[in-house]
Amino acid sequence: xVLKPKIFVTRKIxxxxxxxxxxxxEVAMWEEEDIPVPREVLEKEIETVDGLYCLLTDKVxxxxxxxxxxxxxxxxxxxxxxxxxxxxxxxxxxxxxNTPDVLTETTADLTFALLMATARRLVESQHFLHQGKWQSWxxxxxxxxxxxxxxxxxxxxxxxxxxxxxxxxxxxMNVLYYxxxxxPELEARLNVQYEPLNDLLAAADFIxxxxxxxxxxxxxxxxxxxxxxxASAIVINTSRGGIVNENALYRALVNKEIWAAxxxxxxxxxxxxxxxLLTLPNVVALPHIGSASIQTRVNMAVMAAKNLxxxxxxxxxxxxxxxxxxx
Ligand code: NAP
Numbered sequence: 001x002v003l004k005p006k007i008f009v010t011r012k013i014x015x016x017x018x019x020x021x022x023x024x025x026e027v028a029m030w031e032e033e034d035i036p037v038p039r040e041v042l043e044k045e046i047e048t049v050d051g052l053y054c055l056l057t058d059k060v061x062x063x064x065x066x067x068x069x070x071x072x073x074x075x076x077x078x079x080x081x082x083x084x085x086x087x088x089x090x091x092x093x094x095x096x097x098n099t100p101d102v103l104t105e106t107t108a109d110l111t112f113a114l115l116m117a118t119a120r121r122l123v124e125s126q127h128f129l130h131q132g133k134w135q136s137w138x139x140x141x142x143x144x145x146x147x148x149x150x151x152x153x154x155x156x157x158x159x160x161x162x163x164x165x166x167x168x169x170x171x172x173m174n175v176l177y178y179x180x181x182x183x184p185e186l187e188a189r190l191n192v193q194y195e196p197l198n199d200l201l202a203a204a205d206f207i208x209x210x211x212x213x214x215x216x217x218x219x220x221x222x223x224x225x226x227x228x229x230x231a232s233a234i235v236i237n238t239s240r241g242g243i244v245n246e247n248a249l250y251r252a253l254v255n256k257e258i259w260a261a262x263x264x265x266x267x268x269x270x271x272x273x274x275x276x277l278l279t280l281p282n283v284v285a286l287p288h289i290g291s292a293s294i295q296t297r298v299n300m301a302v303m304a305a306k307n308l309x310x311x312x313x314x315x316x317x318x319x320x321x322x323x324x325x326x327x
Contacts, residue, residue, distance in 0.1 A: 005050035005312045010037045010058050013077070017301035024309045025051065043067055051308045056080060057269075062088040075308035077300050078291075079103060079159075080240055082213040086325040096325045097307035099300040101159060103291035108163030110264065110290045111238040115152075115206055118234050118262035118284045120144040145205065145232060145259065148172050153195070153204030155220070156211030156239065157183055164208055165192050176200050201228040206236060213240035221245065226252035233258045238290045241266040250276045253283065264290050 007021055009029040021027050028045065030037035036057040037045075046052060046068045054060060056078045065071070065088045074089055075097045086096045117123060121144045128134060128142065152168045154161045157177040165175045165186075175192040177183075178200045186192060201207065207229065211217045221235070222245040229235075235258060237244045246267055252258045260282035266275070269288055277283050291300060303322070310321040 006048060007051040007053060007308065008042075008045040008049045009053040010042065011055050013053070013305075014298045014301045016298055017305040020302060020305045021053070021309065025312065039064075046071060051075065051312055053077070053304060053308055054083075056083045058083060060084040060089075065089055065092055065094065068092065068094070073097065073308050073311035075304045075311075077304040080212055081324050082240060090325045095311050095323055097304070097311065097322050098324050099303045099307070100322055102299045102303050103296050104159045104163050106293045106296040107160045107238060107290040108167060110286075110292075111160065111164050111208060111210070111236060112167045114238060114262035114264060114284060114286065115208065115234070115236050116147060118236065118260050118282075119147050119206070121260075121282075123284050124281050145234060147206075150174070150205040151176060151203055152206040152208060153178065153200040154192075154208050154210060155179075155197070155200070156209065156217075157186065157192070158210065160238075161208075161210040162186060162190070164210065165190050173206075176204060197225075198228055201225055202230070205230065205232060206234050208236045209239045209243050211239055211243060213242055217243045219243070219245045219248075222248040223251065226257050229258050231256060231259065234260045234262065236262045238264040241269065246275075246277060250280075253277075253280055260284075262286075264288055 004024065004026045007025040007027050009027060012029065012031055012033045030041065042058065043064060046064060050070055050072050052071060052074045054074060054076055060074055060083060062085050065085060071094050073095045074084060076084060077099060079098050079100045081096060081098050084096055089096050121142050125142050148171050151174040154165055154177045157179045168175050169190060176195045177192050178195060178197045182194050187194060209221065220243050226248055235244065249261060253261060262284040264286045265288055278285055291297065307321050310318050
């Protein structure tokens with residue numbers, strides 16, 4: 001009898017993904033839906049498994065990776081992988097995989113929904129109504145910023161950035177972008193315009209951050225950058241907390257250097273309820289739900305399962321395995 005490889009799954013995942021894993025492997029799973037696996041459980045489990053199936057809430061750092069004795073693959077159920085020390089994994093001969101593409105359109109939808117909710121003060125308006133403050137229609141009551149015809153500046157024109165640009169075009173927006181590499185093909189196809197970062201910040205009505213979180217993008221948007229923005233600017237971050245410096249964002253909002261912000265991600269998640277940003281009516285805050293449609297989460301879970309099994313079956317060169325490092 002051939003022994004199946006051993007896998008640890010750090011959270012209860014959709015049954016479609018779990019049953020796929022169980023076909024090929026001996027699976028242990030942290031059964032909680034809402035609570036991340038405790039570090040000490042992860043430390044113990046990682047010692048004996050061939051594959052780790054994890055989420056962005058799991059910090060897979062060098063001390064954890066060092067404990068693994070036979071680990072071959074870390075499969076992250078997310079496109080971002082800043083929770084994993086990918087260099088350390090590579091040094092230990094461990095392949096790291098992620099789930100790109102499958103969540104692109106869903107996350108772009110949420111980014112645009114957040115942009116619209118922030119610009120047109122949807123959350124504030126609902127509170128206003130529920131609190132019984134709606135006395136009558138009034139000319140300037142709860143007035144927001146126009147979206148159609150406005151200029152959007154997308155920082156990080158990757159998969160999701162491009163999908164947001166397509167949506168913006170549907171709203172007759174003027175689309176600017178800033179990226180490490182210029183994308184002439186996209187510029188021509190979508191009619192979007194490259195701008196150096198500071199020029200984009202000064203020109204845009206909406207500033208949408210969609211880069212990964214890296215050493216290079218940490219605090220990419222801070223005091224200096226807010227000072228360049230229009231007083232009517234709206235900042236949308238659906239990428240990762242920490243790319244926009246939260247203290248600087250708070251100062252910019254309170255000092256009216258910018259008009260509003262929509263945030264799906266925070267430096268610390270869950271964001272503490274006494275966080276100063278949550279006291280501001282012009283901040284729309286969401287609990288990191290960018291990719292959270294039922295179908296997309298199932299697709300991500302299955303893709304992460306296939307990535308993991310693909311590596312364990314010894315097909316690391318298989319193009320359908322989404323690797324982010326090499327061993
Ligand atoms: P992607 O295709 O890799 O796009 C990222 C883009 O950012 C690339 O075009 C890249 O440009 C650019 N970039 C990287 N570093 C940069 C820098 N220092 N300055 C300027 N541009 C830079 O990734 P994606 O699939 O669109 O996902 C983007 C991020 O969204 C993920 O990393 C993740 O953190 C976040 N995300 C959040 C949610 C959510 O639930 N809120 C859901 C999905 C994804 P180059 O090609 O030139 O490197």
